[in-house]
Amino acid sequence: MSEKSEIRSESMSEYLLNEASDLLRAVAGNRRADESKKAVLRRVGREVKDWTASRIKDVWYRDPRVRIRADEVEYLRALLGTRKAKKDHVDELVSLRDRVSRLEQLLEATDPAVSRPGPAAFRQHLGEMGGKPGALD
Incomplete structure (x- = not known):
């Protein structure tokens, strides 16, 4: 060499x-x-x-x-890629839940005819009964 x-x-x-x-x-x-x-x-x-x-x-x-070896580096890259994909999925779900919550609040604020408890109240009631958070999401 x-x-x-x-x-x-x-x-x-x-x-x-x-x-x-x-x-x-x-x-x-x-x-x-x-x-x-x-x-x-x-x-x-x-x-x-x-x-x-x-x-x-x-x-x-x-x-x-x-x-x-190069395959070991590829393995580590793939491990990080999988972790990032999971994190992105969780972030997307949190963002969607926030958006739904804002829309529920907007509906309740703009339409006084909506006298029934909103979905947020139902979720809270479910949580008080021992239901899992996010079970309805």
């Missing part, structure tokens, strides 16, 4: 290691105030399947002896 190709290979390995470390940190998310770094790494270990605790730690700290 020539010297140039060795340098190129080393820089690519370093690039993949840095990206994998950044992706692991994104998987971990924000650290809670009462959470140690060790606890964060354990939490990441529950999400990143088939990786040992020592591999997660080595990638997290960018140990230069670690070699990352």
Whole structure:
């Protein structure tokens, strides 16, 4: 192997290691105030399947002896993509609920003939009876 190709290979390995470390940190998310770094790494270990605790730690700290394969980086990207899709879905649902609530309030405010309890009151009544929040949504 020539010297140039060795340098190129080393820089690519370093690039993949840095990206994998950044992706692991994104998987971990924000650290809670009462959470140690060790606890964060354990939490990441529950999400990143088939990786040992020592591999997660080595990638997290960018140990230069670690070699990352491209498929491992793709796995981490896919893991984050799945998480983002779930978050987007939840955000969309929250937005829809807010919109329905605003429309209900507008209907009640603009039409005094609507004397029946609105859907919001029904939801509240259901909650008081022990129903699950969002069961009607």
